[in-house]
Structures are given as C-alpha cells and as structure tokens.
Amino acid sequence: MNEPAPEESSIRVSTSFFDDQKMKSLQEWDDMDGESSVYTLNKAHASVGFGKLQMDGESPVYTMDEALTSVGFGKFQILVLAYAGLGWFSEAMELMILSFVGPAVKFQWDLSDDQESLISTVVFAGMLVGGFSLGLISDCYGRRKGLLGLNLLTCVAGVLSTFSPNYASLVTFRFFVGFGVGGGDVFVTWFLEFVPASHRGIRMILLSFFWTFGTIFEAALAWIVMPGLGWRWLLGLSSLPSIAMLLFYSLVPESPRYLCTKGRITDAHKILEKIARLNQSKLPPGMLVSDSTVGRDEESANSESTPLHSTTRKMDLDLRSGFSSLVTLFSSKFVRTTLLLWALCFGNVFSYYGILLLASELSSAQSQCGSSNAMFSKILQDDSLYVNVFITSLAEIPGLLISAIMVDRIGRKFTVAFLFVLACISLLPLVHRQPATLTTVLLFGARMSTNGAFTVSAIYGLELYPTALRATAGGAAGAVGRVGGMICPLVAVALVTSCRLTEAIILFEVVMAISTVCVLLVRVETKGKELSDSIDHVSDSEQAADVR
Known part of the structure; x- marks a missing residue:
C-alpha cells in the first residue's frame, strides 16, 4: 500500500x-x-x-453498526449476556443483603439505629466512588480492565466481610464491596456495545432479568440461611457468584x-x-x-438510523484523559442532558433502594415502630420478614415485562415517566400505616414500577452518550445516584423506626415526581437509533432537532 x-x-x-x-x-x-x-x-x-x-x-467499507446488524444477535451475544448477567446477579445479591444484615447485626452487636443505617450508607458511599472511578478506567483502558477491577473488589471484600470481627471492620469491608458494585454500569456498557440497534431495548432488558433473579435468589437464600446459620453464612454464600466471575474472566472479549x-x-x-x-x-x-471517520448527510439527521451523538476528532483524543471525559460531560453539547440524567439517577436509586428497605422495615413483625432488641430477635426467627421481602422481590419480574413491552414501542422517556407515576400511586396509601397484607400489595406495586423505571433509565442513559464517553458518563451518573442510596437508609430505616412513616413516604413521592419531570425534559429519544462511537457536529442547543 x-x-x-x-x-x-x-x-x-x-x-x-x-x-x-x-x-x-x-x-x-x-x-x-x-x-x-x-x-x-x-x-x-x-x-x-x-x-x-x-x-x-x-x-466497500462498513461501520460497526452495519457489522453488528449483519452478524445479528446470536450465540456470541448470548455468551456475553451470560457473563454480564452473572455479574448483575452477583451485584444484586450483594445489595439485597442490606435488607437482612442490618437488623441481624444490630441485634447481635447491640447497635443504634444510626449504626444500623450506616451499614447500608457506606455501601452506597463506596458505590459513588467506584462508579466514577471504574467508569473512567473502562473508558481509558478498556471495558475488560473495568470488569476486572470491579470483580476483584466485589469478590475479595465480600469474602473478607464474612469474617468481620467487629462493627468497624464490617463497615470497612462493605464500603469496598460497594466500590466494586458501583462499577456495575460497566457490565451494561460492555453488553450494550455488542447488541445490534434493532430491538436493542428489549435485549437490554433481558440483562436486567439477571438482576431481578439475583434479588429473588438472595431473598430465598436469606429465608433458608438466616434463621439457623446467621448473617455470616449469608455473606459468604452471596460471594460465590463474584468468585465465578473471576474464574471466567480470561474468556471475556x-x-x-x-x-x-x-x-x-x-x-x-x-x-x-x-x-x-x-x-x-x-x-x-x-x-x-x-x-468517527464516516460523515453522514445533514438531511438524515433526524431519521431513526442516525447516530445519537458523534464527536470531533480532537475531542476523541482529549478523552484519553479521564478528567477530560468528565469535563466533556459539562460541555455545551452535553450539560443539559448530564444534569437531567444525574437528577434522574438520584431519584432512581433513592426510590428503588428505599422501597427495598421499606419491605423489611414495614414487615408485619415490625408493625410497631421503635422495636426493641428483643423484638429484633423475634424478627430474625419470624418468617414474615423473609416472606415480605421475597414477595416484593418477585414484583420485579412483571416490572421488567411491562418495560419490555413498552420500551421499543413508546420509547425510553415515556416508559420511565409512566412507571414513576405508577410507583407514586402505589406508594401513596402508605402515608398511613396499613394492614400487613395491604402493605405487601402496595410495596409489590411500588417495587414493580421503580424497578422498571430504574432498568429503562439505565439503558437510556448509556444510549445518550457516544462510545468514547459512555462508561465515564454512566459511571458518573451512577455515582450521583449512589448519593440517593446513601440518604435512603436514613429515610427508610431511621424515619420509619422513629414512627415518622408519613414523612418518609411523602419524601419518596416528591423525589419520584421530580424524576418524572427530569426524564421528560431530556430532549433526545433513543428508541431505534444506532449508537455512536464519537461526537461529530453536535449543536450546542443539545440536539433539540432530535426530539420526535
């Protein structure tokens, strides 16, 4: 040549x-x-x-999207889905533990309500740091490096927390578990980049089923293990999937x-x-x-086959620096989308994990607020806690089915908005304490809706950014969302146990209402659009012409 x-x-x-x-x-x-x-x-x-x-x-020459469309969704993507799905299964188990370990440790070590809440809060603090850090690593050094980092942290810290001799060591190890779990968006980014544009929404929701199965499996495992063997065995058994992730890492492309x-x-x-x-x-x-080398006609900018974002070659080179990636999120091209997405992620995490924790705090065994340690001892031997959490975990399956039906039909934005409204309706009657059966039904509806909204939002957020920026953007948004996770234990645990259920529910309602407004204000609908690898010729008006 x-x-x-x-x-x-x-x-x-x-x-x-x-x-x-x-x-x-x-x-x-x-x-x-x-x-x-x-x-x-x-x-x-x-x-x-x-x-x-x-x-x-x-x-002729062809682009990545044309190549993926040609090879289709087949055995290779199923293997990628299996690995990414196992990762999400593992991370769901590590987070679902929060519903069970807190009450158990509080009773065993005679902790205060604030100390119990801190066990959950430090996990989300670790997720805040890990989400941003592992996202940067993934964009700068590759998706494989990001996956290795999160798998190592989750596995090692998860195993060590099983042998925690005291409260301080448990909190420390759970922080590092959170650090690893915070990089979970890398699994989504990695799988997303192997999927053809056609019916991408439904195929991404397939990945979310692994998360749901992880929460259901953890609830069932706790039901079996906790009454007889205790929380240490639960932590140890919950670490096994992350060990499997490391064993299969060498096969990851x-x-x-x-x-x-x-x-x-x-x-x-x-x-x-x-x-x-x-x-x-x-x-x-x-x-x-x-x-990034392929120019496209201006006249086709609004068609569903048009890439969502593209970037200048100079900006692509700048993205080799992790901090340049963060700065790019606040450029005139992305600042509106970034801020709205961050607010949406905060609301997603706050509402989802808050409702998850409410399931244990509002169980029938704890129907009286201000429970004593003697009551907690009874709770750990009572099936009601595990039954409530297990049933509300099952709610995630219909939530995903609703999302799968809607996401490629009415689009990402309106699916998220609809599900948030449905969650608000489900949660509203709980402003006053309800009978145990009705409480479980209402939490079922709220968990179903918030899980669906969380899932579609995660897909939507990653689709909004080009490949050169995607993992950093997802990690940063996830990190902001973890702030919601850090705060929600103070609401779901502290307020409820101090007999302030009404204030807690109203706060959840307000957060979900704001999240609904934020997602509707995002100007880009990604349904049916190809993913872009770079940022080319994006107007500073935040792609207003892309709204359809």
Missing part, C-alpha cells in the same frame, strides 16, 4: 484487511485485547452513500466499539469475525471503519 501524501486527510484502516491469508490466521479470544498495527488510507478517494462508504473502484474509538481496527475486526463464526453469519463485504 502506498503511503498517502502528508497533506491529504486520512482514515485508519487495518493492514490485515488487505491480506486474506493473514485474516485466516487471526487469533481469537486470547488476542482480543491486543494492540493492532494500522496504516492510513487516502480519504480523498472515499465517498458516502446511504450510510456506507464506497472506495472509488475498490471494495474487549468491546469492538471501544477498540474502534482507540483506532485498533484490526482487533475490533478479529472480534467481529469471532461473532460471525459463532452466530453462523457473515460480515458485510469490504473493510471495517470507525464511525
């Missing part, structure tokens, strides 16, 4: 595309994180036509979208070939190019 003239603009294309023999000898899983050698191809000979570049008199944003087209193509082989499909003819 002749070297292009220095004055000519160019795009990066892997040399291996010109050598069929080399293509046959590409290594597979173990080389998916390696570096590639690249040359440049004269951009002056490229022309755009219907979303696909054609080289004058040469082979890097995101091809991420590789494209780093100019590693050869490595991205290797993974796409692996996907095509496992799915028994074919890649489009020609050569792979990054979306």
Whole structure:
C-alpha cells in the first residue's frame, strides 16, 4: 500500500484487511485485547452513500453498526449476556443483603439505629466512588480492565466481610464491596456495545432479568440461611457468584466499539469475525471503519438510523484523559442532558433502594415502630420478614415485562415517566400505616414500577452518550445516584423506626415526581437509533432537532 501524501486527510484502516491469508490466521479470544498495527488510507478517494462508504473502484467499507446488524444477535451475544448477567446477579445479591444484615447485626452487636443505617450508607458511599472511578478506567483502558477491577473488589471484600470481627471492620469491608458494585454500569456498557440497534431495548432488558433473579435468589437464600446459620453464612454464600466471575474472566472479549474509538481496527475486526463464526453469519463485504471517520448527510439527521451523538476528532483524543471525559460531560453539547440524567439517577436509586428497605422495615413483625432488641430477635426467627421481602422481590419480574413491552414501542422517556407515576400511586396509601397484607400489595406495586423505571433509565442513559464517553458518563451518573442510596437508609430505616412513616413516604413521592419531570425534559429519544462511537457536529442547543 502506498503511503498517502502528508497533506491529504486520512482514515485508519487495518493492514490485515488487505491480506486474506493473514485474516485466516487471526487469533481469537486470547488476542482480543491486543494492540493492532494500522496504516492510513487516502480519504480523498472515499465517498458516502446511504450510510456506507464506497472506495472509488475498490471494495466497500462498513461501520460497526452495519457489522453488528449483519452478524445479528446470536450465540456470541448470548455468551456475553451470560457473563454480564452473572455479574448483575452477583451485584444484586450483594445489595439485597442490606435488607437482612442490618437488623441481624444490630441485634447481635447491640447497635443504634444510626449504626444500623450506616451499614447500608457506606455501601452506597463506596458505590459513588467506584462508579466514577471504574467508569473512567473502562473508558481509558478498556471495558475488560473495568470488569476486572470491579470483580476483584466485589469478590475479595465480600469474602473478607464474612469474617468481620467487629462493627468497624464490617463497615470497612462493605464500603469496598460497594466500590466494586458501583462499577456495575460497566457490565451494561460492555453488553450494550455488542447488541445490534434493532430491538436493542428489549435485549437490554433481558440483562436486567439477571438482576431481578439475583434479588429473588438472595431473598430465598436469606429465608433458608438466616434463621439457623446467621448473617455470616449469608455473606459468604452471596460471594460465590463474584468468585465465578473471576474464574471466567480470561474468556471475556474487549468491546469492538471501544477498540474502534482507540483506532485498533484490526482487533475490533478479529472480534467481529469471532461473532460471525459463532452466530453462523457473515460480515458485510469490504473493510471495517470507525464511525468517527464516516460523515453522514445533514438531511438524515433526524431519521431513526442516525447516530445519537458523534464527536470531533480532537475531542476523541482529549478523552484519553479521564478528567477530560468528565469535563466533556459539562460541555455545551452535553450539560443539559448530564444534569437531567444525574437528577434522574438520584431519584432512581433513592426510590428503588428505599422501597427495598421499606419491605423489611414495614414487615408485619415490625408493625410497631421503635422495636426493641428483643423484638429484633423475634424478627430474625419470624418468617414474615423473609416472606415480605421475597414477595416484593418477585414484583420485579412483571416490572421488567411491562418495560419490555413498552420500551421499543413508546420509547425510553415515556416508559420511565409512566412507571414513576405508577410507583407514586402505589406508594401513596402508605402515608398511613396499613394492614400487613395491604402493605405487601402496595410495596409489590411500588417495587414493580421503580424497578422498571430504574432498568429503562439505565439503558437510556448509556444510549445518550457516544462510545468514547459512555462508561465515564454512566459511571458518573451512577455515582450521583449512589448519593440517593446513601440518604435512603436514613429515610427508610431511621424515619420509619422513629414512627415518622408519613414523612418518609411523602419524601419518596416528591423525589419520584421530580424524576418524572427530569426524564421528560431530556430532549433526545433513543428508541431505534444506532449508537455512536464519537461526537461529530453536535449543536450546542443539545440536539433539540432530535426530539420526535
């Protein structure tokens, strides 16, 4: 291949595309994180036509979205879904523990209400730090590195917390569990970047079913383990999935979208070939190019096949610095979306985990506020706590089914808004203490709705940003959401146990109402749109023309 003239603009294309023999000898899983050698191809000979570049008199080229559409959703994506799903299953178990460990430890170590609340609060504090940190690592060093970091932290800290000799060590270890769990958005980002645009919403909700199964499994496990074996056994058994995550880590491929944003087209193509082989499909003819090199007609900017965001090449280079990524979130292009998304994430986490904790605090065994330690001892042996939490955990299944039906029909924004309104209606009667059965039914409806809203919001938030920024944006939004998680134990636990249920419920209602307004104010609907890898020609008016 002749070297292009220095004055000519160019795009990066892997040399291996010109050598069929080399293509046959590409290594597979173990080389998916390696570096590639690249040359440049004269951009002056490229022309755009219907979303696909054609080289004058040469082979066509294709983008990542066109490649994923061609190979389809098959065996490879199912394996990716299984790993990401196991990760979410594990993280759901670690967080669901909060409903059981707090009351048990309070009784055993004679803790105050504030000390019990702190056990949950430090987990969310760790999630705040971990969400942002692991998101930056994922964008700067790769999705695999982010996954390794969160798996190590969750596994090691989870096992160590099982052997905590005192309250201080338990709080410390649970903080680091939270640090690892806070990177859970990397699982979503990683899986998202393997999924074709068609019906992406429903396929992403499939991942959320693993979270729901994790909460249900943890509730059932606590029901079996806690009365006879105690909280230490529950913590230890709940760490087993995170150990499995580490055992299978060597099989994890890097995101091809991420590789494209780093100019590693050869490595991205290797993974796409692996996907095509496992799915028994074919890649489009020609050569792979990054979306950042592909211009698109202005007239098609509003079509559903138009990428959501794209960025300038200079900004892509700046994103190699983690702090530059954070600054970009507050650029004129993204500041409105970022602030609204952060407020939405705060409301999501606050309401979801608050309702999760309410299920244990409002159980029939605790129908009298201000329970004593003697009462807590009775609670731990009473099935009512586990029954209530188990039943309300089952509510997440219909919540996900409703989300799956709505997300690709009416869109992300209106699905989230509808589910928040439904949650407000379900929770409102609890401003006054209700009979145990009615309380469980109302919490079932609230848990169903908030889980659906949480799930769709997580998908929506990641779709709003380009690949070069996605994990950082998701991690930062998740970190802000963890502030809601830090505060909610003070509401769901402290207020309820101090006989201030009405104030707690009203606060939940206000937070969910504000979240509904925030999601409706976001100007972009991502339903049916392709993901973008970079940020190109985005107006400072926050994509107002994209609203449909």
